[in-house]
Amino acid sequence: MTLHWTAAAIDGAARAGTLHTAHGEVPTPVFMPVGTAGTIKAMTADAVRSTGARMILGNTYHLMLRPTAERIARLGGLHKFADWHGPILTDSGGFQVMSLAGLRKLDADGVTFQSHIDGSKHRLTPERSIEIQHLLGADVTMCFDECTPFPATEEQAAESMRLSMRWAARSRDAFVARPGHGLFGIVQGSTFAELRAESVAALTAIGFEGYAIGGLAVGEGQEAMFATLDVTTPLLPADRPRYLMGVGTPADIIGAVRRGIDMFDCVIPTRSGRTARAYTSAGQLNLRNARHADDGAPLDASCACPACRNHSRAYLHHLFKCEEMLGPMLLTWHNIAYYQQVTGTLRAAILDGRFEAVATRLEAALDPA
Template sequence: MTLSYSLTATDGAARAGTLHTAHGEVQTPVFMPVGTAGTVKGMTADAVRSTGARIVLGNTYHLMLRPGAERVARLGGLHRMMDWQGPILTDSGGFQVMSLSALRKMDKDGVTFQSHIDGSKHRLTPERSIEIQHLLDADITMSFDECTPHPATHEVAAKSMRLSMAWAERGRRAFVPREGYGLFGIVQGSTYADLRAESVKALTDIGFEGYAVGGLAVGEGQEAMFATLDVTTPLMPQDKPRYLMGVGTPDDIIGAVARGIDMFDCVIPTRSGRMGRAYTSQGVLNMRNARHCDDGSALDPACDCPACTRHSRAYIHHLIKSQEMLGPILLTWHNIRYYQQLMARLRAAILAGRFAEEAAAIRAGWSTPA
């Protein structure tokens, strides 16, 4: 049996369920820390586990360039290399195809591009993307797609989406089914409701173990993102996991869970940690600010991570200002823990039938004076 999903409870459109994979079960809604190159930056695997994270994300494009998918396979797969016994989802490389547009040439068969590392030339097709993810031993493989840039005309978005659907069908044929492993199709269509509907139908006709919503959080703004989810998620299969790619802030996540999304990933908590920003129950804190220099209080009184239980805001401010590597490490640790606590609160609220009240309480806390 391939990867599966069981829906436990709903509260409005919000859903709580369990994802069953070859490397363990994952309760949803879930946030996946981003480990692009086989590591969550600044964190050991034990540290990531301590935050409550049960699934992480890797990236096809970056790992194929360095250290190479075949090398990862020879060394026992990505789980063994990064000491992660839990499930791994790998992004197909489609987003990098969009973001590195100056270095690539795309045709209907795939993409030829130059490495951003050394300029070497590479070819990525739907079949090769699936093969790389197989070599990495990803529990969840993502279809190779073109992430449509924003803004895009209806004509451009339609052409891009239909190319992605053709690639999805090719990827489905290339995927090797195994016990506990699965392939997700990616819904495209920019912010156009008719194209999103066409994309969902094309993917469900092909058939996947899960379905992702791609092409959002690329500059369209939260209102347009939520409007797109409003017309997309009701069309998606109820008995399959739904993954919103590359999202987002805590407020984005709450809004997307309210619209039926189960899975999330984003670089925000890790990147923000490296930049000195902390997501807390009382809102976002910039730890570079001088107002923290004499503050002996905890970073977040509601958090149980090492940054909050063992250190003061003043110490973390000192680390950040002194450019000591421990500062970004502690803030990254905290931010991932905060995101995991957020997901646990949302899941518990769905199970209790009080999602709207909990979402309102979380948002209200962000305006609490620190």
């Protein structure tokens, strides 16, 4: 059986379910830590597992450049290579290629670009992106698309979206079906409701195991993102998983679950951990601030991660002031654990029919008065 999603409970538009993959089942809503180059930065795979994370990301663009998808395949695939035994989703590389600006040239067939590492020339087409993800062994493969920049005119967004829809059809044709694996289509169209609807119609006509919403969290702001979800998510098939790409903050995730999204990824928790910012049940903290120097309290009393269980805020502050690598490691560990706690709490609330009350409480704690 191919990769699929089953619903366990629905509360309003919020959904709790299970994603069934070749490498295990994933309860949803789920936050997937980003392992761009085959590693969650500053974390061992065992440490990531200890946070409750069940699924991670890898990236086509970065892994095709080094160590190359062919090498990873020869060494047993990305799961073995990275010591990750659960499911892996691979980003198609479209976002990274599009962000290269002057280093790439786009045409109807694909993208030619220069490596940001050594300037060498490479080519990505829908077929090549799907081939690379197959070599990596991804449980969830993403269509190759153009991530529409923001802001964009309606004409620019339409042209970009329609190119991505043509590439989606080619990605579908190139994908090799096998048990427990699936291909997700990516909805584009910027913040234009009619374009989003057109994109959904094109993708559902092709048919995918899951559907992602791309082109958000690129500068449009939370209000515009939520407005776009309000008009897009209800159009997606109710029996397929829904993935909001590159999102986001805890507040973004809560709001998106409220609107029917099941899957999330973002670099925020890991990047924040490396820059001394912690997400806690009482809001954000900057551990570089001098007020933590004599604070013997745990980072978050409601968290059981090693940073909170074994150390004080004063110690974490000390690590960052001394530029010790343990500081980013511990804070990254905590942030990933916190994100798992948020999605786990939301899932439990949906199953209990108490989503709105729990979501409102979590949102209030994120921005205490």
